[in-house]
Amino acid sequence: MEDILKLDQVSKKFGHQSVLKDINITIHRGDIYGLIGRNGAGKTTILKTILKLIQPTSGQITLFGVTGGTAYIHQLSRTGSIIESPVAVDQLTAKQNLIYYSKIHGVVDPNAVNETLKFVGLDTTGKKKFKNFSLGMKQKMGLAIALLNKPDFLILDEPINGLDPIAIVEFRELLLKLNQTQQMTILISSHILEELYQLATRFGILNNGMIVKEITKQEFEAQSRRFIKLEVTDTNAATTVLRQMHCTNFKVINDHLIKIYQLDLSNDAIVTNLVSNHVQLVNISREGLNLEQYFKNLLDEPGDEHHV
Numbered sequence: 001m002e003d004i005l006k007l008d009q010v011s012k013k014f015g016h017q018s019v020l021k022d023i024n025i026t027i028h029r030g031d032i033y034g035l036i037g038r039n040g041a042g043k044t045t046i047l048k049t050i051l052k053l054i055q056p057t058s059g060q061i062t063l064f065g066v067t068g069g070t071a072y073i074h075q076l077s078r079t080g081s082i083i084e085s086p087v088a089v090d091q092l093t094a095k096q097n098l099i100y101y102s103k104i105h106g107v108v109d110p111n112a113v114n115e116t117l118k119f120v121g122l123d124t125t126g127k128k129k130f131k132n133f134s135l136g137m138k139q140k141m142g143l144a145i146a147l148l149n150k151p152d153f154l155i156l157d158e159p160i161n162g163l164d165p166i167a168i169v170e171f172r173e174l175l176l177k178l179n180q181t182q183q184m185t186i187l188i189s190s191h192i193l194e195e196l197y198q199l200a201t202r203f204g205i206l207n208n209g210m211i212v213k214e215i216t217k218q219e220f221e222a223q224s225r226r227f228i229k230l231e232v233t234d235t236n237a238a239t240t241v242l243r244q245m246h247c248t249n250f251k252v253i254n255d256h257l258i259k260i261y262q263l264d265l266s267n268d269a270i271v272t273n274l275v276s277n278h279v280q281l282v283n284i285s286r287e288g289l290n291l292e293q294y295f296k297n298l299l300d301e302p303g304d305e306h307h308v
């Protein structure tokens with residue numbers, strides 16, 4: 001699988017503050033890579049180093065197989081980006097903005113402006129100027145400008161921040177369409193994890209300038225998302241029964257709660273065995289750990305994701 005982007009031991013200091021610490025990230029063609037992190041974790045700084053808006057203090061960044069120099073700058077023309085907030089000219093309409101930016105970016109395709117306007121759904125905004133756009137429209141404008149040169153790789157910094165639920169869905173559908181129909185690779189940062197979960201295929205979790213975990217959506221679903229929540233009055237007796245059932249993949253959380261990660265065990269089988277061994281059952285349920293909880297567990301309770 002072709003690597004679109006590779007960060008190798010990238011660090012960045014602002015004065016004495018270490019903002020990025022030995023960041024390693026690999027993004028493959030076709031990935032929608034979700035960069036997750038709290039405010040100040042370093043997400044924007046990573047995106048800016050990729051775009052050469054700031055220089056890393058150390059480490060290596062490889063874009064489309066090219067590391068450093070003017071060749072790297074050349075490869076940047078294959079990217080489109082929105083960093084921090086979308087930038088366009090206040091006094092211009094959507095179409096005028098696209099005409100303006102297509103000249104700046106040297107876009108030669110005469111259909112690019114109208115096609116892009118239509119794609120993002122700004123083809124009916126007429127004479128309305130950018131300064132009077134809603135936040136959702138502004139984000140679409142930013143996306144349209146980023147898409148003008150038909151990039152292979154889209155880099156988006158918190159693009160859904162502040163959008164209402166309908167605008168979020170619209171924006172997500174646009175990105176999925178780009179990924180699915182044009183195989184566009186996307187790097188997107190966000191702290192709206194449930195939204196990112198519906199979009200991204202891989203996640204990098206950033207905390208205090210360090211990538212603490214990289215996980216694919218499939219791995220996340222398989223490893224972390226689901227468990228059987230078993231509430232009993234006597235966990236010692238219950239674990240004895242579980243072992244008799246050849247189940248060892250569980251964790252005793254407290255005196256009354258066991259998390260079972262062996263998901264092929266049926267609730268019926270567990271209940272039947274507990275009852276026949278006179279273990280009092282309070283409740284049994286299948287729980288889904290969402291990305292938000294996974295993220296919090298990873299940062300606050302490092303032991304919680306491990307299975308016994």
Ligand SMILES: Nc1ncnc2c1ncn2[C@@H]1O[C@H](COP(=O)(O)OP(=O)(O)OP(=O)(O)O)[C@@H](O)[C@H]1O
Pocket residue numbers: 014019037038039040041042043044045046191
């Ligand atoms: N130019 C700069 N000079 C000094 N410090 C900076 C500079 N840019 C960023 N920082 C600091 O680096 C840290 C990471 O900032 P960054 O904007 O990358 O975080 P973030 O994860 O994108 O946060 P947010 O979600 O709030 O946008 C913060 O402590 C910030 O104050």
